[in-house]
Amino acid sequence: MYKDERVILHIDINHCYAQIEEMLHPAYRDIAMAVGGSEKERHGIILAKNLKAKPFQIATAEPIRSALKKCPDLLIIPPDMKKYQYYTALVKSIFYEYSDQIEDFGLDEAWVDVSASQSLFGNGMSIAKEIQDKVLSEYGLTVSIGVSFNKVFAKLASDIKKPSGLIEISKDNYKEVAxxxxxxxxxxxxxxxxxxxxxxxxxxxxxxxxxxxxxxxxxxxxxxxxxxxxxxxxxxxxxxxxxxxxAPKSVSNSWTAPKDIVTYQDARLVLERLSNSVATRMRGKQLVGNVVTLSLRDVKLSRCTRQKKLDYYTDMSKDIFYEVSLLLLDNYDFSIPLRSIGVAISNLKPAADHCQLNLFEDEIEKLQNRNVEITIENIREKYGFFSIDKASALLDRKLNKVNPRGDHIAFARTMYKGSDER
Incomplete structure (x- = not known):
């Protein structure tokens, strides 16, 4: 690196979820293991795999059923996001010993600008090696680190060798390396x-x-x-x-049902739960939005997404549920059963900025409905989600047993996608 140029590190915790499980359960290092959703409940994708599973060509985000065909003895560990958040935060706390210029890129990755740290800790490669050694010695976890003069090449360099890679892409070698x-x-x-x-x-x-x-x-x-x-x-x-x-660009939740969703009425049961989840989380963040999105995936794994911009901003479950129900009715005929459904609301802004009145609605009734939602939310917060429910929840207990606030499914993030994928 040149003396006065920026030095950026990109640090990636290798096969993060699986490696944390190995750290806590060393016996897992000797067998093919992956972290994934529940196959029984059909949340069946691989979130992370260990090195012993790699020879079987098991891929992140592939269905668990497919992975088990490749490796019948593959051990599937259910994800524990609180645990992963805890240990990744500990790892990232080490980064702060070398710089306060840190940008998270998901749970398991971060960029660190160490340009101003070189007078204290040496050049970028020296700092990267020190961080690598410290993460391994303190937490038993390996990280791959890319060192470069910008974020893009630092990210590229960290991907080249795993686990424990340490690659530099400089202005002198980028044509040869990149x-x-x-x-x-x-x-x-x-x-x-x-x-x-x-x-x-x-x-x-x-x-x-x-x-x-x-x-x-x-x-x-x-x-x-x-x-x-x-x-x-x-x-x-x-x-x-x-x-x-x-601030988030959208608030969303999705659910893979434990059985095929074969009718509009079945789907409405799920939509009611998901709309409640999204509305509750929006109020928790004090946000309102006016673009609703319905995402569908059928049993053949084909996807369908439909979106509608509203004439009003909302954080109410009733509004979201009404709009996504119409989107479903207008766009899906159930000739092929559904496997999963997602609901999202975007184009967000702070609720404090929202004061628009609708001439065609009874604003007092709307306020009363909102207060009812908040009261139900408070009861569930105190006594549990299933302490209060709608009568419609009794129509199908399988489709209504999900707690949309507590049962958040961790879907695999396909790494390093571009803007056209997001």
Whole structure:
């Protein structure tokens, strides 16, 4: 690295959930093991796998049934997100010993700007090695670290070797180290973008870096220029410490049902639960929104998403439930049963900024309904979610046994996707 240039680390806790389970249960290191949802309840995807499972070509986000066909003896551990949050926070506390410029990138990754720390701790590679050793000695966990002069190449470098990788991409070597990597390894290049790039015979990061900007602009618009810059190491964004408290862009919840959802009425039972969850979480964050989204996945794993912008802002379960029920009625005929349903609300703003009245609604009645929702919410908070419920909950106990506030399902995050995937 040059003396006066930035030094950014990207640190990734290797196969995070599985490795934390191994740390707490050393016997797991000797067998093929993965962290995943409940196959019995059909939350059946792999969230993380250990090194013993790797030879079986088990992939993150693949169905558990598929993974068990590859490795019948695979041990599936249910996820414990509180535990993972606790230990990843401990690991990240080590990063703060070297810099206060830290940007979280999911639970298991972070960028750390150590530019100003070099006079105290040595160069970027020395700091990275020290962090690596300290995480291993204090918590028995391995991390891969990329060292570079910007965030994009630091991220790329941390992905090259796992576990315990320590790679530097500098202004002197980036063409040798980065340009021969597959183009989809570059940050912000997701599946859709990869397909388009391949159609243009752009297969590597080097191909992208040497492609005409005019051609990229024609096919990708402004995104083409951004990708060309990334491939050439032109990226100057700061490590964003505000991300730790950044307001959410949406509030959502989804559920994979323990049985096929075969009728509109079945689906409404699930939608009522999910709408309640989303509304409760919005009120907890003091937010309102006016774009509702319904996400469906059928038993053949095909997905359907429908969205509607409302003429009003809301944080009420009744409103959300009404709108997503209409979206469902208008867009799905149940010729193929559903496996999972998701509800989201976006275009959020602080509830304190919301004072618009609707001339076509009884605002007093609306306030009363909101107070009823809050009262039910308070009862559930004190006595448990199932202490109070609607009579409709008795129609199908399997579809109504989920606690949408307590039973949050941890879905695998497909790593390093681009803006077209988010």
């Amino acid at each position: 340009w021969n990597r597959k183009v989809e390894e570059l940050l912000m290049v997701g599946k859709s973008t990869t397909k388009k790039l391949h159609e243009l015979n752009i297969l590597t990061i080097g191909d992208l870096a040497t492609t005409s900007i005019k051609l990229l602009d024609k096919h990708f618009g402004k995104t083409g220029m951004m990708l060309w810059n990334y491939a050439n190491g032109v990226e100057h964004s700061d490590v964003d410490t505000s991300k730790r408290e950044r």
